Structure formats: structure tokens, C-alpha cells
Amino acid sequence: MKLIILQLLVLTLLSSITTIFAASLAYSNGITSPQRPPLRFNQNGKFKIVNFADLHYGEDPDSWGPPQDINSTKVMTDILEWEKPDLAVYTGDQITGDRMYPNATLYIDLLVKPLVDGNYKWASVYGNHDIGKNVSREGILATEQKYELSYTRHGEEGLPGVTNYFLYVYGPENEVGDDIPSLVLWFFDTRGGHNATHDIPANVDEKVVEWFLRENKKITKTWGRLPALAFFHIPTIEYVAVQETISENPKCTGLVEDTVVPQDKDTGFMKALVESGTVKTAFVGHDHGNAWCCYYDSLEICYNRHSGYGGYGEWTKGSRVVEASYNDPWGNYKNYIRLEDGTVIDHFPKN
Numbered sequence: 286m287k288l289i290i291l292q293l294l295v296l297t298l299l300s301s302i303t304t305i306f307a308a309s310l311a312y313s314n315g316i317t318s319p320q321r322p323p324l325r326f327n328q329n330g331k332f333k334i335v336n337f338a339d340l341h342y343g344e345d346p347d348s349w350g351p352p353q354d355i356n357s358t359k360v361m362t363d364i365l366e367w368e369k370p371d372l373a374v375y376t377g378d379q380i381t382g383d384r385m386y387p388n389a390t391l392y393i394d395l396l397v398k399p400l401v402d403g404n405y406k407w408a409s410v411y412g413n414h415d416i417g418k419n420v421s422r423e424g425i426l427a428t429e430q431k432y433e434l435s436y437t438r439h440g441e442e443g444l445p446g447v448t449n450y451f452l453y454v455y456g457p458e459n460e461v462g463d464d465i466p467s468l469v470l471w472f473f474d475t476r477g478g479h480n481a482t483h484d485i486p487a488n489v490d491e492k493v494v495e496w497f498l499r500e501n502k503k504i505t506k507t508w509g510r511l512p513a514l515a516f517f518h519i520p521t522i523e524y525v526a527v528q529e530t531i532s533e534n535p536k537c538t539g540l541v542e543d544t545v546v547p548q549d550k551d552t553g554f555m556k557a558l559v560e561s562g563t564v565k566t567a568f569v570g571h572d573h574g575n576a577w578c579c580y581y582d583s584l585e586i587c588y589n590r591h592s593g594y595g596g597y598g599e600w601t602k603g604s605r606v607v608e609a610s611y612n613d614p615w616g617n618y619k620n621y622i623r624l625e626d627g628t629v630i631d632h633f634p635k636n
Contacts, residue, residue: 318438319430324406324454324470325463327371330611332454332468335370335604335623336516337361338570339378341414341595343385343392354395356594357602360625361399364604368623372436372470373405376570376589377412377518378596382420383478389420393428400434408436408470410448412518412571413477413487414596421480422447438472445490446474451500451513456611468609469504469511469563471497475519475548487519488548494557501561512614514607515567521555522547524569524586527579534579539588539622539631540600543574559583566618568605573598576605576622578633587633590622601625 326332340357344350365373380392400407409429411422426447429435440449453466477487504511525545531537548554558564559582566585573591580586590603601624608619622631 318450319433321406321433321436324372324436324452326454326457326467326609326611328457330457331608332372332611333368333370333606333608333619334372334374334514335364335368335606336374336376336568336570336589337592337604338376338589339412339573339591339596340375340396340593341378341381342396342593343380343382343389344595345384346386350595353594354392357592358395358399360592360594360602360604362403363625363627364623365399365403365405367627368604368606370405370606373400373407374470374516374568375407375409376516376568377410377475378414378570379409379412380420380425381414381595382417383414385417385420389425390428393425397429397432397435401432404434406434406436408438408452408472408516410472410516410518411446411474411476413475413485416478416480416485418479418481422474440474440493441496444493444496445486446476446493448472448474449489449493449496451504454609466508466511467611467614469513471513471515471564473497473515473517473554475517477519477549486549488550488552489517489554491552494552494554498557498561501563505563510563512565512609513561513563514609515558515564517567517569519548519571520545520569520586520588522551523555523581524588527581527586528575528577531577531579536635537577537579538633538635539575539577540590541575541577542600543572543598545575546572555581555584565615566607566620568607574600576600576603576631578620578631585620585633587620590624 438450454468575588576590578587603624
């Protein structure tokens with residue numbers, strides 16, 4: 286325990302020095318984000334993503350919280366070693382900010398340490414627990430952006446929420462057309478939680494939906510129709526009806542042991558994803574006992590596996606892995622669960 290406390294103190298000191306610089310970089314000229322090298326399909330023509338959901342770092346720092354975080358770090362470290370992804374995605378509730386003292390930066394440092402140590406790129410969306418009376422999403426973002434491996438960005442000025450953005454994935458380096466995007470990764474902030482003064486709506490705001498439709502149209506006009514994946518924390522209301530009949534659908538697979546707690550308002554977000562004609566699959570977290578994939582209209586919709594020892598539930602931890610192919614961008618992507626013991630389960634679509 287003494288070693289853990291010493292580690293946290295050292296990280297706190299380092300965070301206090303670097304966060305000021307990161308914040309100025311992120312916000313010095315309005316809302317900007319540091320530039321990063323382009324994401325690319327690897328030389329094997331694949332682009333693999335591991336999703337880490339609901340890690341909930343920082344719970345009860347005086348008792349069971351630190352051992353819990355150590356276990357979560359081991360889950361990530363092992364899965365990264367087994368999968369060797371091209372990108373990791375945090376799909377919300379990285380911390381439990383509503384129970385946190387004003388030291389969120391040190392927990393973000395602990396959270397991303399397995400990726401930094403392994404030299405893995407990552408991108409994040411924030412969940413309803415990534416905020417609190419002493420914690421802001423903007424502060425979390427500033428801490429993330431001090432790392433060159435972080436691709437997390439701040440959304441367009443005026444949009445409700447923080448993590449509303451998209452990233453292109455380009456073809457393999459030094460191949461013909463390597464300057465042309467082949468895949469789009471969309472990230473949406475479902476917000477929620479509460480700060481020091483009020484509760485925050487838990488949905489993808491209508492303005493963000495309008496922004497998505499506008500930007501998707503621009504992308505299609507510029508590059509043609511590109512396949513896309515969408516990442517957000519809280520599921521939409523459509524997940525409720527799908528789960529109610531999931532046992533009757535032999536095409537669906539995965540863990541179904543939790544209630545769907547959807548966004549608090551239907552803003553037309555799922556309708557926009559369907560009508561975009563580009564989004565293939567949506568990935569969410571939030572409900573720890575769900576880790577299924579199924580279909581809604583033209584979309585594949587999936588829950589990621591609960592990855593962290595923080596938060597509720599005793600289900601085996603793990604990660605949802607998805608792999609796109611450069612040579613078959615509109616085909617079926619590999620999609621499965623890697624458990625913390627190394628087991629691979631729940632391939633989707635089913636073989």
C-alpha cells in the first residue's frame with residue numbers, strides 16, 4: 286500500500302507540471318487539438334482496435350480502490366500484449382469522478398500507463414462518471430493530450446459535450462493511395478453525470494447530431510462513401526427493444542445480464558447513424574453486465590465488455606476487439622471478446 290501511495294504522489298507532481306502546458310496547447314487559440322501522425326492500416330492491411338470500457342479508476346483511494354486499479358491495469362496490459370492493436374479506444378467511465386478528490390490527472394496518468402509503456406495509440410470518449418464536483422472533462426482531456434500517443438480531441442466550438450470528433454484511418458504507408466482515407470472513426474460525447482452545480486443531460490445533443498450529418502456529407506463529397514465505426518458511452522433507446530428480443534435472434538451473440546439504461550432523450554442520434562449510409566457498427570459501454578452484438582436496421586450494434594475492476598458487477602473482465610481490412614472495407618470485420626484470462630469468445634458475426 287505504501288508503494289501505491291508513493292506512486293500516486295510522484296504522478297501527482299508530474300501531472301501538475303505537465304497539465305498546465307497541455308491545457309494551453311489544447312485551448313490557446315479557441316478549441317484546438319495537437320496534431321498527430323495519421324492513423325493507418327498496418328502493412329498487413331489490417332486495422333485492429335481494442336475497446337476498454339468502464340474502467341472506473343479512482344474509487345475509494347483510502348481502501349479498496351488502489352488494488353482495484355492495479356487489477357484493471359493488468360487487464361489492459363495483458364490484452365494489449367495479446368492483441369497488439371493499432372488503436373485502443375476508451376469508451377467512457379475511465380474514472381469515477383463523482384467520488385474523486387481534485388486529483389483526476391494522476392488517475393488518467395495511471396489509466397494510460399499500459400498504453401504509454403507499450404507505445405500504443407489511443408482515443409477516448411467520456412462517460413457520465415468522467416466528471417464530478419472536482420473533475421471536469423476538459424481537465425481530463427488536457428491530461429490526455431500531453432501524451433503524443435493520445436488522439437483524443439475536443440469537439441467543434443459550441444457543441445454540447447467535449448469528445449465529439451472523428452479520425453481518419455489511411456491506407457498502409459508507402460502504398461498507392463496512402464494519402465486517401467479508407468475508414469472513419471466517429472466519437473460522440475453522451476455526457477451525463479453532474480458537476481459542482483447541476484446535473485448534465487445524458488444524451489448526444491441535437492446539435493451534435495446535426496454536426497455529424499453535416500460533416501458526414503462533407504466527407505462523402507470529398508472522399509466518396511467511406512465505411513465508419515461509431516463509439517459512445519451510453520446506449521440509445523433502440524438498444525432496449527433489441528435486447529428484449531435478443532434471445533429470439535440466432536444472429537446475435539454475447540453476454541446479456543444487465544438492464545439497458547439508455548440516454549435520457551431520443552435526439553434522433555441512432556436515426557442519423559442509420560441514415561448516414563456509412564456507419565457499419567456502433568460500440569457502447571455503460572451497462573456492465575451486457576457485452577452483446579446484434580442488429581438494428583442496417584447497423585451492427587454492440588456493447589463492449591466491462592474492462593475494469595472498478596464499478597459494479599463481478600463479470601469476467603475483458604475487451605471487445607474489432608479488426609477492419611483495407612482490402613475489404615465494407616466486408617465483415619473481425620469482432621470478438623478477449624477475456625482477461627486470454628480466452629476469445631463471442632465472435633460476431635457468428636461463424
